[in-house]
Structure formats: C-alpha cells, structure tokens
Amino acid sequence: MRISELKLLIIRSLDIDGDPEKGLRGLEEAGVDYRFSDGFRDKVLGRIASAGNTVVREMESVRNLNNVFSRIALTGVAAIVILLISIFMVQGSLSLDSFLGLGNSYDESLVYLLTGN
Amino acid sequence: MESYRQKSDAELVKFSLEGDKQAFGEIVNRYQGMVARTVKGMLGDSVFSEDIGQDVFIKLYYSLSDFRGEAKLSTYIQKIAVNLTLNEIKRRKRFFSTFSQKGNNEMYEFEVADYDTEEKKEARELVGKALMSLDPKFRVIVTMRMLQGYSTKETAEILDLPLGTVLSRLSRAQEQMKEILGKL
Numbered sequence: 001m002r003i004s005e006l007k008l009l010i011i012r013s014l015d016i017d018g019d020p021e022k023g024l025r026g027l028e029e030a031g032v033d034y035r036f037s038d039g040f041r042d043k044v045l046g047r048i049a050s051a052g053n054t055v056v057r058e059m060e061s062v063r064n065l066n067n068v069f070s071r072i073a074l075t076g077v078a079a080i081v082i083l084l085i086s087i088f089m090v091q092g093s094l095s096l097d098s099f100l101g102l103g104n105s106y107d108e109s110l111v112y113l114l115t116g117n
Numbered sequence: 118m119e120s121y122r123q124k125s126d127a128e129l130v131k132f133s134l135e136g137d138k139q140a141f142g143e144i145v146n147r148y149q150g151m152v153a154r155t156v157k158g159m160l161g162d163s164v165f166s167e168d169i170g171q172d173v174f175i176k177l178y179y180s181l182s183d184f185r186g187e188a189k190l191s192t193y194i195q196k197i198a199v200n201l202t203l204n205e206i207k208r209r210k211r212f213f214s215t216f217s218q219k220g221n222n223e224m225y226e227f228e229v230a231d232y233d234t235e236e237k238k239e240a241r242e243l244v245g246k247a248l249m250s251l252d253p254k255f256r257v258i259v260t261m262r263m264l265q266g267y268s269t270k271e272t273a274e275i276l277d278l279p280l281g282t283v284l285s286r287l288s289r290a291q292e293q294m295k296e297i298l299g300k301l
Contacts, residue, residue, distance in 0.1 A: 006240055007298045010247065013263045014291040016284060024266035031237025032244045034150075034157035034264070036170050041145045044174045045138055051175065 001030045126190040134181055145174050148194050151265065155198040158248055158260040160205060162241070169205055173198045188274075195265075195275050199257060206253050243301060250297045255290035258283060 001009075009030065013023025027033075084094065091098035121129065121143035129147075132140030152173050153166075160166045176197050184193055244263075248256055261272040273283045 001236070001240065003239065003243060006243060007301075010244065010263065010298060011291060011295055014259060014287060014294060016269065016287055020262050020266045020268055023263060027240075027244070027263065030240045031234070032240050032264075034153045034162060036149055036153045036167055040149055040167070040170070041142050044145050044171050045142055047171060047175055048138070048141070048178050 006030055127186060130181055130184060130186070130190065133178070141178060144177070144190070148191060149174075151191060152194065152198045154264040155195065155260055156202050158264045159202045159253070159256055161249055162245055169201055170198075173201055176201065192271075192275055196277075199261075199275060203253065203257065243298075246301055247294060247297050251290060251293055255286055255293055258286045259290050259294065262287060 009023065009026045012018060013020065013027065087098050088094055121140055124132070124140070124143065126144070126147075129140045129144050133144065149170070152170050156170045156173065157163075157166045160169060173194065177194055180197070184190070248259065251259060257276065258272060261267045261275060262269075267275070269280060269283050269287060272278075272287075273280045276283070278286075
C-alpha cells in the first residue's frame with residue numbers, strides 16, 4: 001500500500017459514520033499491527049511468581065513481629081502485676097500517692113524535698 | 118495448555134482465582150495482542166511499552182477478585198490498559214517538563230521490528246508518528262477506534278466518557294490527524 005493510500009485509510013477510519021472494523025482490517029493488511037515480544041506470557045507469570053514470594057516473605061515477617069510483640073507484651077503485663085503487688089505490700093494501698101512513692105510523706109517533708117528549705 | 122484454549126473467559130477467571138497460573142497464562146495469551154495495540158499505540162513501540170503491558174496483566178491478576186463479570190473481560194482489561202497508559206503519559210510529561218528543555222517529543226521511541234518488510238515498516242512508522250503527534254486525549258480515542266476497531270459506544274464505555282464527548286473528540290481528532298498527516 002502506498003503512503004498516500006495509507007494516509008487516506010487512517011483518516012477514513014476516524015469517520016464517525018464509518019465502520020471501525022473495516023478501518024482496522026485495512027490497517028492490519030497494510031502491516032500496522034502491534035505485538036509484544038516472544039515470551040511475554042512467561043515474563044508476566046514470572047513477575048507474578050516473584051511478587052508472590054515477596055508477599056509470602058512480608059507475611060512471614062509480620063507474623064514474626066507479632067510473635068515478638070506478644071512475648072514482650074506478656075512480659076510487660078507480668079512486670080506490671082509484680083510491681084502492683086509489691087507497691088501494695090510495701091505501702092498498704094494502691095492510691096496515686098503510693099504509686100508515686102509518697103504514701104508515708106507529710107506535706108512539710110515534700111516541700112523540703114522539692115525546695116531544699 | 119490446549120485444554121485451556123477451549124475455556125470461556127469466565128472459566129479462566131474462576132480457575133485463576135483458585136490459583137491456577139496456567140489459566141491466567143491463557144488470559145494473557147488471549148488478550149496480549151489487544152493490550153499491545155493500546156499500550157504501543159499510545160506510548161510508542163518500545164521496550165518500555167512492554168513493561169507497561171506486563172503491568173497491565175499484573176494489575177489484572179491482583180484485581181481479578183473485583184471482576185464481577187457484569188462487563189466483558191476484554192473491556193475490564195482494556196480499562197486497566199488505558200488507565201495505566203494514561204498514567205505513564207502523565208508521568209513522562211512531568212519528568213520531561215522537569216528535567217528537559219527539549220519538549221515531549223523525545224519521550225517516544227520507535228523500534229520497528231526486523232521481521233517487517235520495508236513497506237510495513239514505513240506504514241507502522243507513519244502511524245506511530247501520527248499517533249504520537251496527537252494530543253493524548255485524542256490519541257486514546259483514535260487508538261480505540263483505529264487500532265482496536267471499537268465503536269464510539271464501546272469507546273465511551275471503556276473510557277467512562279459520555280458518548281457526546283467521544284463523538285466530538287473523534288471529530289476533532291480526525292481534523293488534527295489530517296493536519297498531522299499533511300506534514301508527514
């Protein structure tokens with residue numbers, strides 16, 4: 001097909017009233033067709049497989065992190081319980097003052113401690 | 118693979134969702150030509166377009182569960198292809214407007230395949246150059262019409278545009294195309 005004919009075909013293929021299939025066939029006959037390279041399917045499947053492995057690795061690291069976190073959380077809760085029991089045994093109550101270690105202090109002693117006078 | 122060729126799109130989607138990679142491979146085989154025409158028509162015939170083509174199918178793979186089967190699978194894939202390609206055009210435009218003073222013409226490459234005859238090479242080069250000279254909003258309409266053979270109604274459905282918009286853009290694209298081809 002000559003270039004002038006091809007140009008005409010391109011313009012006619014864009015006619016609103018024209019048959020788009022006819023234009024497409026004409027261009028294909030002229031050699032206007034696009035393809036991906038050989039092995040395209042395998043490349044796509046390869047990328048999906050490698051992306052899948054990444055997802056599995058991410059899931060494993062999240063699971064490991066959760067395990068570590070639950071162990072830390074359990075140890076933390078146990079430490080808090082022991083602290084509460086020890087405060088109760090030493091101070092005799094679980095008030096805010098007891099938590100702050102001020103259970104047996106008088107106001108004057110506090111002023112002295114804070115100001116030095 | 119032979120057995121998969123007989124399967125319908127719906128069956129292939131179902132098998133793919135169950136983890137059957139070969140079934141998804143058949144979807145890729147079935148629609149890679151269609152995606153190549155959209156992506157290469159809009160971005161130029163280069164290896165970079167091939168990467169976008171792969172991205173289209175990877176995105177399809179991870180969004181298959183969202184496919185309800187209300188539209189045809191080809192329409193669903195075409196929408197993904199158009200969206201990814203338009204995003205790539207925007208990305209390249211941003212990149213070149215930031216880092217280059219030469220304009221956007223350098224963002225397209227042509228790698229006409231060796232197996233083509235001289236006449237076919239010329240034809241593809243002419244169509245490629247003409248398409249790349251079009252404004253992207255016209256280029257997508259022309260690609261759908263000229264390289265995919267879609268009707269204006271199908272184009273409107275794929276691009277999520279009103280039919281009137283597609284008709285007016287097609288008409289303006291034809292005018293622009295006449296001008297461009299006159300210079301080539």
